[in-house]
Amino acid sequence: MLNTPEDFNRALLALPAADEEARSAARARQATLTKPPGSLGRLEELAIWFAGWHGDARPRLDNALALIFAGNHGVTAQGISPYPPEVTAQMVANFEAGGAAINQLCTIAGAELRVTALDLEKPTGDIATGRALSDEDCLDALNTGMASVEEDAGVVLLGEMGIGNTTIASALAMACFGGEAELWCGAGTGLDADGISHKARIVTQAVAHNAAATNNAFSMLAHLGGREQAALAGAALAARQRRIPVILDGFISCAAVGVLGWAQKGALDHCVAGHRSRESGHSRLLEALALEPIVDLDMRLGEGSGAAVALTILRAALATHNGMASFAEAGVSDRD
């Protein structure tokens, strides 16, 4: 529970590390399995990474938890989305009724879905002309995100819903990592070229307007973020404090949680990027955060959809890591 903005910034200075012993033991196990060394590629790396955070050389994956946070944004007044803001609440209802993409993907991937709607009737302030959240509202959202990470979660998937929130993500990414707004702004849910240019102007204005206040992680989220962004950052922090591995979704999730990585080197070591979104800006953001996406399927939906697809790959990684026979067990000749 965070009581002040400083609590959040200080927490980033005291993050636990992975268990190097479990990590090394997992790496050693991989070398004994019946395959040419390294031939499972990313699957091997994922299993070793997961082992380090679980503190177990042969880690089980129980209780995969998909957390989706939804928020509304005052910046929609600037006409930066082709969908009306009511869609946020309508899509939350769709999540609850089981009709959205993320419902089907969680079923396939074996994840429990928890959807948290964050004061949808109270959009944040318009970042083009002011700050998004008061300190108190930002703390509330951070604490909601932190409290959402159930203690027995084996992995946490982080996704979001919020009409207008690619604009928020672009603003956060630009404020953290620099560059022109055009580099961070894409079509979102379906803007045309004129719409993207307009969005870039709004993002430029928002970043300039809030520049003086965005010099630490908390104020970055409070000024240019939103409720779901703060909740995502809080969830990533709480997961790290419990050494729970995290699968990030696309541009918006990475921009929100990326604020931690911007503020503190190594803060995202417990995170993997589930996918590379087609949303322009995501590739640049992945590079800035030194994250290598697991899949690249031209998706750009959000909702945690890319993270859920990536969970199936993590399961494949752990199944091979834990289930394969060694050369000795199988009586297979190793290389000459």
Added chain:
Amino acid sequence: MLNTPEDFNRALLALPAADEEARSAARARQATLTKPPGSLGRLEELAIWFAGWHGDARPRLDNALALIFAGNHGVTAQGISPYPPEVTAQMVANFEAGGAAINQLCTIAGAELRVTALDLEKPTGDIATGRALSDEDCLDALNTGMASVEEDAGVVLLGEMGIGNTTIASALAMACFGGEAELWCGAGTGLDADGISHKARIVTQAVAHNAAATNNAFSMLAHLGGREQAALAGAALAARQRRIPVILDGFISCAAVGVLGWAQKGALDHCVAGHRSRESGHSRLLEALALEPIVDLDMRLGEGSGAAVALTILRAALATHNGMASFAEAGVSDRD
């Protein structure tokens, strides 16, 4: 059942097409689902492709069948693999005992695994100095592959095992698509640079030696292929004749089945490439066959492992396609 080499070549001229009506209906359905148009990217394309071959706008995926064919190769006498040829039979035993990567991946992906060892005690002829298979032996392997495709299979995954068979794949790819052997030869199970250079010399020699005889699909497989290559090609053909979609594995599977695509335009329309292998040559081959891999995880194991991982993505594609609510059903506002 093929009785003559001509039967095989003629079969390639009479391949059924996908059901365009089901394909169009699936495409139309995608446009109604609660997401921005196109935002599920490759998942949408996979669902539409699958619907076309199943002849059903909302196709179920039952009975996923992973076919792994194993063979031995006389070309191992040329020292082109760091593993001894006995490993082929040992790995088949490992598949049968459930200890290999593909066993774990089939469990995760929900596929039935069928392993067919093809006369492992009779390696093919050394392609560097002769032809791989007699017409009769090649027909036998093609027919075995064709008979392996069970009628009720909803999708077929094609993989292989065979010490030395990246050399075979390189020879087939070079003979079909041209270019220097160096472009098609990689580390396989773990050759060093000298080993790869040696392999490229052997491949050059093999392609030159058999050049006069490799002007049609059957003779290509008989002269430069092997038993598992012919079985893979036969299985791909039988699947096409029954309009069963196919997920190809990596370099070796693509090179074997690629002979069909080389011989007959459109022959691989029912196939997707499960993954991009790290084996050098695979990317070039995918390009030659106009196949876009589903995942790229730096894998290079074979055994159908990349195809099995891709099956999890196909399941995600079908789950969203079949399970999502439409805008109208969910009461979500469509774009302005």
